[in-house]
Amino acid sequence: MLKAHRFLIGRRITQLGLLFLFFGGNYFGWEILTGNYSSAKVFGLIDLTDPFAVLQILFSGFVVATNALIGAGIILIAYSLIFGRAFCSWVCPMNIVVDTAGWLNKKLRFQQKPINNKFVVKLRYYILGLVLLLSTILGFAVFEMISPIGMLHRNIVFGFGTGIISVGVVFLFDMVARPLSFCKNICPLGAFYSLISRPRILKIYHIKENCTNCNKCFAVCPEKQVLKTVGVKSSPITSGECTNCGRCIEVCKDNALKFSIFKK
Ligand code: SF4
Ligand code: SF4
Incomplete structure (x- = not known):
């Protein structure tokens, strides 16, 4: 919990x-x-x-x-x-x-x-x-x-x-x-x-290999448009509209999202 x-x-x-x-x-x-x-x-x-x-x-x-x-x-x-x-x-x-x-x-x-x-x-x-x-x-x-x-x-x-x-x-x-x-x-x-916020070093990073396309992150994200690479490729969320709230990480049970620093 x-x-x-x-x-x-x-x-x-x-x-x-x-x-x-x-x-x-x-x-x-x-x-x-x-x-x-x-x-x-x-x-x-x-x-x-x-x-x-x-x-x-x-x-x-x-x-x-x-x-x-x-x-x-x-x-x-x-x-x-x-x-x-x-x-x-x-x-x-x-x-x-x-x-x-x-x-x-x-x-x-x-x-x-x-x-x-x-x-x-x-x-x-x-x-x-x-x-x-x-x-x-x-x-x-x-x-x-x-x-x-x-x-x-x-x-x-x-x-x-x-x-x-x-x-x-x-x-x-x-x-x-x-x-x-x-x-x-x-x-x-x-x-x-x-x-x-685009140049920030603290970003959400998506790992495609772990993603099961359950869409739980889309359901909770307040800025769904920033998740456009989810299920598509492993990459950081670069959009400055992401609030780094971490809600997507909390709901992802497949460890396909995490906070990362300096990840390109
Ligand atoms: S950290 Fe928050 S705003 Fe950014 S992608 Fe995850 S749920 Fe969306
Ligand atoms: S500063 Fe951010 S959280 Fe506060 S009211 Fe504006 S958009 Fe909402």
Whole structure:
């Protein structure tokens, strides 16, 4: 049981642990992790900044402080060269909301017709472009103002307010509109991390010789399109849209998928 959900358990511990540290920073004055998901400080010393937030600020015409730029550089290097889009599956608190909605969707047997419309498939990238354009026109970081990630963080760390409504809207959307999903089709931050994550060294590796084409990995993967080489050839999953969640490894009983580093 534990082995079958080892990555899921690890992800929830990480996501809830980070929220707990943010909460402790606000209520008890801990300095382990303060701030929020866009701009945080570790041990009161190291700045960590969301590079997409910095990009929006730059597009809106404001100057970004040097420590924020360094913090964005650290995050950019960590995700693009090492962990890939792991922010979405291991850090972002909305992942818990979206996964719960997806689980309910299956339990309640809502319809899940595949969607191949090219515009819908690429929608999150268009939204990313729109966010940058609107940030330039309006003169502020647009996604930071409306992001359900920030709203969820504020509601948990500072107390519940009206922002929780947007989180509820995402939850309902993900529950009834599958296979459409906020993370897969709408979130510009997820799109940003998808774009920068291709060079990462930590990837899922598929071993064709072990694969029995049971398709269990397709059933659980939140980004099924990244599994196009499964059953076809032994190779790493190179797409930046893979969130390195490890769910495919957990369900594969034939040891045809594993995490790998530096595998070409
Ligand atoms: S796609 Fe957006 S909301 Fe979803 S997990 Fe990633 S950053 Fe969070
Ligand atoms: S390929 Fe595996 S690790 Fe990547 S998103 Fe899909 S289930 Fe998660």
